[in-house]
Amino acid sequence: MILVFLGPPGSGKGTQAKKVTAERGWPQLSTGDMLRSAIANGTKLGLEAKSFMDRGALVPDAVVIGLIAERVLSPDCKAGFILDGFPRTIPQAEALDLMLAELSQKVFMTVLFDIPDSELVSRLSGRRTCLKCGAMYHVVAASPKVEGICDACGAGLVQRDDDKEDVILKRLAVYHAQTAPVAGYYDSQRKLRKLDARLPQTEVLGHLKSLISN
Ligand SMILES: [Zn+2]
Structure with missing residues (x-):
């Protein structure tokens, strides 16, 4: 079963993908990981990708x-x-369909992790990270016992640049301009299912499982 998880940064799709992978054994393919491993292994495509990245250019869809x-x-x-996290644009979605068709495969379902921007901003901008042990906190939802201090190792907590409001708003603007239309692309193929990503993680997972088993 080929699934596409679609949603803005912070919608929890990566976390849920890991849970489905653990349960069903279907690997979670992230283009970032694939690029890193192809470059590390020095494959033909890896070297090609690296030549673009070294110039600070985007790696072409092909x-x-x-x-x-x-x-x-x-x-x-x-x-x-x-x-x-892929496809992020309609041309990528079209290219993916063509490539899979050549392998006699196709996307079975696209799950959209639906969540309002305001909720994402409060989720992400409240995140605090321990640079020493990697533990994550949230100023409201999961605050440490002592403000600004990691419960696990006692180091200071920081707000990562990715979690700053202006950076989040920029990423959301890119998402709405480029990636949100991808949902419409799959909807026109009747493959789109929406999940309310505001719900607690266990409930989101429950809905996800019922989508997959139907
Ligand atoms: Zn720590």
């Missing part, structure tokens, strides 16, 4: 699609896989 195609053919993807 290279990313090539990486996914290689990955999809590995044995662990045979029963299915989850694309997390």
Whole structure:
């Protein structure tokens, strides 16, 4: 079963993908991980991707699609896989469909993790991270015992740049301009299912499981 998880940064799709992977064994494919491993292994596509990244340019869709195609053919993807964070644009979605069709495969379902911007801003901008041990906190939802101090290791907590409000708003603007239309693309193929990503993680997972088993 080939699933696409779609949603803005902070919607929890990556976390949920990990849970589905743990339960069903379908690998979670992230283009960032695939790029890193192709570059580390010095594959042809990896070297090609690196030549763009070294110039500070975006890796072309054709290279990313090539990486996914290689990955999809590995044995662990045979029963299915989850694309997390790809496609991000309609041209990528079209290229993905073409590539899968050549392999006699297709996307089975796209799950949209739906959540209002205001909720994302409060979720993400409240995050605090321990740089020493990686523990994460939230100023409202999961505050440490002592403000600004990690419960686990006693180091100071920081707000990462990615969690600052102006950075979040910029990422959301890109999401609404480029990625939100991808939901419409899959909806026109009748493959789109929406999840209320405001709900607690266990409830989101419950809904996700019922979507997958239907
Ligand atoms: Zn810590």
